[in-house]
Amino acid sequence: MKVFLGARGRTIGALALTSFGSGMAEALFLVVISRAAFAVTDDVDQIQVIGDRSLSLGGAILIGLSMIAIRCGLALWAAAQSSRFSTSVVADTRRTLAEAFLFASWPVQQSDRSGQLQELLTTFTNQGSQLVNSVTLGVSSTFSLVALLGMAVAVNPVGSLVVLAAALAFGSLLRPLRSAVRRRGTNAANAGMHFASSLTSLSQLGQEMHIFRIQKQATSAVDELVTSSADAERRLLFARSIVVPLYSTLAYLALIGALAGITISNATNVAALGAVMLIMLRALSYGQAIQNAHSSVAGSLPFVERLQVELDRYRAGRQYDGQQPVGHVGDLTLNNVSFSYEDERRVLHEVSLTIHHKEVVGIVGPSGGGKSTLVQLMLGLRDPSAGSILAAGRPIIEMSRDEWARKVTFVPQEAHLVAGTVADNIRLFRDDVSMEAIERAVRLAHLSDDIASFPEGYDRPVGELGGHLSGGQQQRLCLARALVERPELLILDEPTSSLDVRSEHLIRQTLVELSKHMTIVIVAHRMSTLDICDRIMVIQEGQLKGFDTPSQLSESNAFYSEALTLSGLK
Structure with a gap:
């Protein structure tokens, strides 16, 4: 009950005292008025109140009226305090x-x-x-x-x-x-x-x-x-x-x-x-x-x-914040990283790798192999059960979560939009994001022409669940949202899986341009999305089964080679 009453004893005490006073006034009124009634019936001028104390009939009526007024005032005050x-x-x-x-x-x-x-x-x-x-x-x-x-x-x-x-x-x-x-x-x-x-x-x-x-x-x-x-x-x-x-x-x-x-x-x-x-x-x-x-x-x-x-x-379950400044993200290194859920189901087993600064890396593997968990670890959403993740040689667990969220960002497979305008959704409650930053991010995401075609421009309402925007526009809006704070590491989950040809082309063009300025990690099942990658890692059964250039990996890894064949790319 402490969540509701907590340290509010003083207020409850005040209500108790008020109620006691109101009750005393009511009780005295009942005594006086009942005795006054009997006095009228017996045709006497004096009434006995309590013990040997007596009053005139007129005095008793005045006291009764006073008690009514006191009780009413206290009751009204108590009602106001109680509702508040x-x-x-x-x-x-x-x-x-x-x-x-x-x-x-x-x-x-x-x-x-x-x-x-x-x-x-x-x-x-x-x-x-x-x-x-x-x-x-x-x-x-x-x-x-x-x-x-x-x-x-x-x-x-x-x-x-x-x-x-x-x-x-x-x-x-x-x-x-x-x-x-x-x-x-x-x-x-x-x-x-x-x-x-x-x-x-x-x-x-x-x-x-x-x-x-x-x-x-x-x-x-x-x-x-x-x-x-x-x-x-x-x-x-x-x-x-x-x-x-x-x-x-x-x-x-x-x-x-x-x-x-x-x-x-x-x-x-x-x-x-x-x-x-x-x-x-x-x-x-x-x-x-x-x-x-x-x-x-x-x-x-x-x-x-x-x-x-x-x-x-x-x-x-409040997340631990290391408070240390992030500075430059640089190379991202995983040293013997393992992760298990609370039910002791292990999903990653001693994964060790390094993603170099400004490198474009793809992640492939069968469903349930551990790709999503690996991404969540990189984003700092989860902490490894064993091993460590380093940015520029320093453990990310010791770093400020707020700063890390600005340096490392994410574009999900499914766009999640809030009620409001295009600008509201790009800013996403970050009041310190300027309109100049929004316009820059929109240009990078190749969404400028679309917004220019809207009569309301950046003030266009996105509609319920983004219904006023196409799927490609929603995805590029989420990309602009991720880019608005100039991140150093961008992670994307199936960025083109449900897009039309034009939207896919624009997203790919954006990623090629961004690769000159930041590290990019792409989780994908569609092999054509990964042709811009410098290296590709294969995650199977929670283990790193391969991490090499696309050409080398096609020769050394059976899963990747089969995926290329099934996609018609080999």
Whole structure:
């Protein structure tokens, strides 16, 4: 619960004191007004308030009006503080969670299920908001109840103590029910997370659903998810909803017991009895609110606990930053680099190689051979399980991640664009990137003519998922994004695999021009993409099976030779 309440004890304490003051004002009003009613009935001018203290009827009415005003003012202040407290806690939690995720390492982020962060930031934080509201309601109701019971004890100790003892006993009887609420809350949290991640996965299959005509099957799958989630939520809501009626029934029995106790004690002060019963009936509503808050907390707590676990995991997975300046990248050297995932599945085995400055290097190999992992290691997204990666003779793990990200950049196979303009997507939240730098990168990526043809120019919206741009334009935009900060090492993953002939020609022309100024690494299955490479490495089964010039490699490596033959290039 610390993720939501944390070090906010002072605010909760202020709400508790306010609620106690409000409860005391309400209790005093009930005592005064009930005794005033009996005084009017008995046609007397003086009323006994508490103990031997008495007031005139007019004075009692003035005090009653004053207590109403005080209680109203305190209640309004408490409502304002409570609403401000709840919204600020949720907003702060969302900021904290988003920051922790964004600064977590790539392996930690990649381990998340699809849609998990969105579910944590929406449903789970909403449940946290409900928990905070329940806590503040419980605190305010508890202290109001304490004030009322204190006043009731002062007026008639016997009956009040009977009710208090019974309320405590009945509250303990409801403990198993509250435990059931918490268990069902855990089930609902797990069902909600499964629903969100599964639905996100299904939503990404829109085109496939039409191609394979599986809308009915997808609808059935969604229906199963909805039913499972709804059942878990229904069981939770039912368990929550029966707490208050059961408590009310037991509390009414306690009132009957209190009345019996007063009768046995031969109490003859009818006005005192009326005041106590009026206070107890009012106290019952606070008791119901406490039980409702308690069950609500029990139901929401599993969501908050899961959120806390994920937040701790993100924080623990924050990527280490070596802080040392990168300077010149120079030659990139891998010394006996191995990498294994958390499931101990080894994907790279003692890879040793050197990529020289301003060299164009290709990477080929079968799917699952370790090419993507090798690229992630070069980018600094992952750290080797063994061995080291050096830039100009220095370990990159000791270098500043921010500077490394500007010196070493990447163009993925699939373009990922954000809502906004062409310029926004090239800049990609890097506010220090000037318009001159964007225009330079666009020229290098051979995208200038396309942008000049847009009526809006650089202000052209890219559309949902880049829908206002062609595939080739999207790929060259991503290339411009990578070039905007003048990198020294450019890594590309299948840069021409899905492009038309013209776009492929422009990309290849760009790479040839860039090779004069920077080191380029190209991951490719299409052999024609690699004819500009100085050397090509073959990665198979996590091992470096060959690293040589294209002509030499075609003679010495069976995989590369076969790939050339199958591509019609040999």
